[in-house]
Amino acid sequence: MGDLIENKNLVYVCNETDVETNGMLAIEDDQLRPIAVFNLAGVFYATSNICTHNIAILTDGTLEDSIIECPLHGGSFDIKTGEAASYPCEKPLKTYPVRVSDGKVYIDYDQISAESPEFECSVDKGVDNIGDRFLEGPQFPTITLSTGQAFQVNNNDETVLQSALRAGTAFPYDCSSGGCGNCLFKLEKGEVEDLFPEAPGISNYARKLGYRLACQSIPKVDCTIGVELDVKYTPPVVPQKHAARLKSLKVLTHDMYMITLYAESHVEFMPGQYALISLPNNNAFRAYSMSNISNSMGEWEFIIKRVEGGLVSNLIFELASKDTYNIKMDITVDGPYGNAYLQSNSKKNVLCIAGGAGLSPMISILRGASARPEFDDRQLLLYYGGRAERDLCVEDIVSEDSRLKGRVKVVSAVSESSTDVLNKISGEVRRGYIHEVVEKDLWEVLHEYEIYVCGPPKMVEAVQKTLVNKHKLPDKQIHFDAFY
Known part of the structure; x- marks a missing residue:
């Protein structure tokens, strides 16, 4: 124990027997950040217990081999390295060196306490596009950011997110429905009405810390909030x-x-x-x-x-x-x-992948591309997947549109039909899940396409894993709004 006592950064967290083999344990201590301890066949690892994508307790999720899956959105990390293993997680987890002595588990905590900035939402000071649009008439609440910048709510049923975007603020978001959790902010002062208390995009733990979802929060009084702005969310068209x-x-x-x-x-x-x-x-x-x-x-x-x-x-x-x-x-x-719109500055070909009503924005993107001269020399591809033949309609939509007909190549596929489906546009007969069909056709040239995806969450996740995890395409090449 002498060596352990000499190292002031080593902190006792549990006994070896407290963590089952191939199991995990949440360490709860008011003096420490939330920590997760893992026992993989007798070898111990420790990480932060907070998902870096959103504020959720990782030990409420599942552990398989060295991969911990977050319970909130299904993203995952490798507990050995802390690296993000799957979407939507991108930032690595904090990991801690572990020492085991006399049946006790210690971590090298490196002088980090519960007051660490890990729990703080800070405004990106590089973003300075807060609108100054204050409407005349009835006075509605004002939202002030931690930096002092402010915008005004426009009516009594408007959410924080809607107010922010109408003011031209680069407020992070995706779904606007409480599912993705990307519009998370910390309520530092004031009061909001929660439209969706059971929203899947925020954990109970995050709520206890004072976090809320901007898309589900209606300000009742003037509020001060903490949020990390990102210029890529600046609305191209004010809603x-x-x-x-x-x-x-x-x-x-x-x-x-x-x-x-x-x-x-x-x-x-x-x-x-x-x-x-x-x-x-x-x-x-x-x-x-x-x-x-x-x-x-x-x-x-x-x-x-x-x-x-x-x-x-x-x-x-x-x-x-x-x-x-x-x-x-x-x-x-x-x-x-929404942020998954046509990238007019890209020089790449266009690949749209859709399922179900996710066809709608893909048709919009293809119509937008076919109407712009800069896309005249580029390929426009649409891959559409359904369960059975009765789910397919894309060929009719394309053939009835004078701009799309003859310009867009369509590939339809069914996953559960016992008979092949003849594609009316291309003549191709395809079977299988749409991400499998895309991979089979285009795996060698995927880097040549700007890729747009919309459909059921499981389909989008399968496409994302195929493109990013398997084929190592950069995230910035793939565009989709995260609906869960």
């Missing part, structure tokens, strides 16, 4: 609210429809973005991606999947079964939002 009505609905498959909403205003967004739709007498809103592009006709077009029990989608379809032109429906379209 606004538009009053709209249902103009038309077209059946695409047994459970997918193309709807068009009409608003008496110019429609502007980047190809691939989404909007938040809410219906009259209903506080619920849902995120839907546009399938058209900016236009002066006031049209917002969406491909929507009818979900059993889905509040907004089912209401839309019920109303659409009536005479829509004689119904006064005050639908609100709030947008645009």
Whole structure:
């Protein structure tokens, strides 16, 4: 024990017998950061117990070999090195040297305490694009960042995120629905109403520390918050609210429809973005991606999947079964939002990978690319996956669009059908999961494409693992909004 006592950085955390073989143990001590201790076949490792992607306790997740999977979004780390092992985790974990003596486990804590900045959200001082848009009229709460910069809430039902983006602030986010957790901030002063207390994008542990989700928090009074801004989230088009009505609905498959909403205003967004739709007498809103592009006709077009029990989608379809032109429906379209839009500065070919209603933003991106001269000499590819033949509709959409027909190569695939499906555009017959089909066709040339992905979470995750983990493509080459 003498050597251990001489090293002031060594801290006793548990006994060897406290950690089962191939198991893990959370170390909870008011004087220490949360620590995880692992026992891999008698060899001990220690890491921070907080996921670097979002604030969640890692030991609430699962351990397989040396990989710990976060319970919040499924990202993972190698506990031996601390390196991120899978999306959405990118930053490595803090690891600690371990010493075992006389049946006791010690870690070299390197003079780190619970007051360490690990728990602080700091504003990126390199970002200085906070808007100064203070509306005249009723005074609504003001949001002040830790640096003193501020923006004002525009109405009494606007979230922190909506207010920030309307002010042009580079506030991190993806889904706007409480699932991804990317809009996490620390409430340092003030009060907010939590729209979604059970939101999967934030852990109970993070809530206890004072963190909240900007997309689910409505300020009730002036607030001071801590958040790490990132210039890449600066909105290319400032989101606004538009009053709209249902103009038309077209059946695409047994459970997918193309709807068009009409608003008496110019429609502007980047190809691939989404909007938040809410219906009259209903506080619920849902995120839907546009399938058209900016236009002066006031049209917002969406491909929507009818979900059993889905509040907004089912209401839309019920109303659409009536005479829509004689119904006064005050639908609100709030947008645009989203970061997975067409990268016009890229010189690469375009590869879109979609499943389900994720087809909507991919059609928008392809329409946007086909309308821009700088894309005339580039390949436009669309890979679309469904479970069975009845899920496929992309060939009809492309063939009916004069710009896309003959310009976009389409490859459809089914994963659960017992019969092959003939692709009407390319003539190819494909079977299997869409990420497998993409890999088989393009693995040697994936680096030549700017890649856009949208679909069910498991599909997006499979594509991401194939492209990043297996084929080592850089994250910046792959674009998707993280919906969970």
